[in-house]
Amino acid sequence: MSLAEAQRLDAQDPLASCIAQFEIPQGLIYLDGNSLGPLTSGAKQRAMDVVNTQWGQDLITSWNKHQWIELPARVGAKVADIIGAAADEVICCDSTSVNLFKLLSAALKLRPNRTRIVSEKGNFPTDLYMAQGLRALLGEHIELHLVEREDILASLDNDVAVVMLTQVDFRSGHMLDIQQVSEACHQVGALTLWDLAHSAGAVPLSLSEWNVDFAVGCGYKYLNGGPGAPAFAYVAKRLQSDIQQPLSGWMGHANPFAFAVDYTPAAGINSLLCGTPAVLSMSVLDAALDVFAGLHMADIRDKSLLLSEHFLQWVDEDPACSALQLISPRAPEQRGSQLAYRHPQAYALCQALIADGVVADFRAPDILRLGLAPLYLRFSDLWRAKTVLADILTKHTYLDAKFQQRQKVT
Ligand SMILES: Cc1ncc(COP(=O)(O)O)c(C=O)c1O
Structure with missing residues (x-):
């Protein structure tokens, strides 16, 4: 699997055009739509x-x-x-x-x-x-x-x-x-x-x-x-x-x-x-x-599962990610539209991801949550998110003191 393969999935994605309706900051990979969905142009206009x-x-x-x-x-x-x-x-x-x-x-x-x-x-x-x-x-x-x-x-x-x-x-x-x-x-x-x-x-x-x-x-x-x-x-x-x-x-x-x-x-x-x-x-x-309007929830679900299946596989295959313990069900029919992993440093890991342009979230005491919202998430974004995650885990950048500082909203 490679970025090229993820891009091929993007090219076949029937929901690909939906992303144009969202105002997501350039370069940001947003995996937190399960906490706060992003701004749409229509919402801003209204x-x-x-x-x-x-x-x-x-x-x-x-x-x-x-x-x-x-x-x-x-x-x-x-x-x-x-x-x-x-x-x-x-x-x-x-x-x-x-x-x-x-x-x-x-x-x-x-x-x-x-x-x-x-x-x-x-x-x-x-x-x-x-x-x-x-x-x-x-x-x-x-x-x-x-x-x-x-x-x-x-x-x-x-x-x-x-x-x-x-x-x-x-x-x-x-x-x-x-x-x-x-x-x-x-x-x-x-x-x-x-x-x-x-x-x-x-x-x-x-x-x-x-x-x-x-x-x-x-x-x-x-x-x-x-x-x-x-x-x-x-x-x-x-x-x-x-x-x-x-x-x-x-x-x-x-x-x-x-x-x-x-x-x-x-x-x-x-x-x-x-x-x-x-x-x-x-x-x-x-x-x-x-x-x-005009979308079918079944299509949104299909893409959500395709995203999560790929992410699961990428994490499973990458030795750099071996410290992550999946707590979401492996059976697709038992999963919502998010993946959650346990890691003893989940909070700092999440902060390090955000600093590198991948917005995920943390739930106490040790859960890293990744929301997969099919309307604005590309397969290539998710591939990049996994690459950033693996890099942080390999280099232990999350151990930096600035990522350990708890804020009021975690
Ligand atoms: C399952 C569930 N119920 C309720 C809420 C929040 O409710 P409220 O909007 O009243 O703060 C959340 C917020 O994350 C939630 O995850």
């Missing part, structure tokens, strides 16, 4: 338009003139297309954490005779913290039962109200079979709440077809919505008229501009709304999602 024209010139009339008020539903419908849901099953609002809170409480309310939330010990901390916060509010009769990934199915019984899981593990990239797990949950009468932070825009999803009850996900990772972009929430159509969420803000009211004293939830997915939408961020996300 940001300027919203600031200069919509806010700057049209001011408050923009709520109607530029349909700001429709943004949560409009962006939700675009996300729905990417995650295999109907347009009116997804809404864009708040953060993933806040949406988890709303949907977890809605799920518990739908199962009043059950008291157990099942989740995974290794779940992303915010998911567990939100469940702990909800438990503190509702009372100690609510039980948060944390299990290992391999014990999820065995933990299901008639006391389980809701199973809250992240499909693609943020550390290893291990991917759960949503359909299989959801079916098993439904067999014991439990509801499912999926965190799709590392799935949306990266792997094909068919939430409606898989009978998923609830889901949430981030706008700033593979959806490229920008730093702190709003999140999304999905509720299956069949549950929408029965749910009640506790953050009953005015935007989720049936008629917000009637300014009634009493709360009456909006019909359908709009009842998930709480306060005023973050118009600047949501507009940017709206424009960023246009990159996905």
Whole structure:
């Protein structure tokens, strides 16, 4: 395998033209789209338009003139297309954490005779913290039962109200079979709440077809919505008229501009709304999602797997990389769109990579994560990333004191 071979793969890549829509700094190899997706030209243009024209010139009339008020539903419908849901099953609002809170409480309310939330010990901390916060509010009769990934199915019984899981593990990239797990949950009468932070825009999803009850996900990772972009929430159509969420803000009211004293939830997915939408961020996300128009998630998945299979092989074959211990699954069907390796100096290694123009990220205590986002990553970029990685490992440049210094955000 050589750079020429990687370039041959680039030449055959049906998604190769997508990269032109991204403004990635010249020469930078970006393997961190699973943390923060890069800027698209469309998103940049929209940001300027919203600031200069919509806010700057049209001011408050923009709520109607530029349909700001429709943004949560409009962006939700675009996300729905990417995650295999109907347009009116997804809404864009708040953060993933806040949406988890709303949907977890809605799920518990739908199962009043059950008291157990099942989740995974290794779940992303915010998911567990939100469940702990909800438990503190509702009372100690609510039980948060944390299990290992391999014990999820065995933990299901008639006391389980809701199973809250992240499909693609943020550390290893291990991917759960949503359909299989959801079916098993439904067999014991439990509801499912999926965190799709590392799935949306990266792997094909068919939430409606898989009978998923609830889901949430981030706008700033593979959806490229920008730093702190709003999140999304999905509720299956069949549950929408029965749910009640506790953050009953005015935007989720049936008629917000009637300014009634009493709360009456909006019909359908709009009842998930709480306060005023973050118009600047949501507009940017709206424009960023246009990159996905006309693309098929199956093609994105094909390229993602081709990228990861090649990288795995290059690392395996290079003795310079022997200190890296793969923690992502080798079986492609069990992998999301990232690779993760353990190394005792993973933090410093990551800093050395960034200094050499390869942006990866680190997760404590010893994990180097490489996000493989097919819309803007070339095979030749990935080959170069592996060459840089091997060079750093060979020369031990990561041992330099400047790479050992921990920053606030790691
Ligand atoms: C699985 C998962 N859930 C949630 C979040 C973050 O949630 P929030 O956007 O509310 O900070 C992340 C962030 O990396 C994540 O990986």
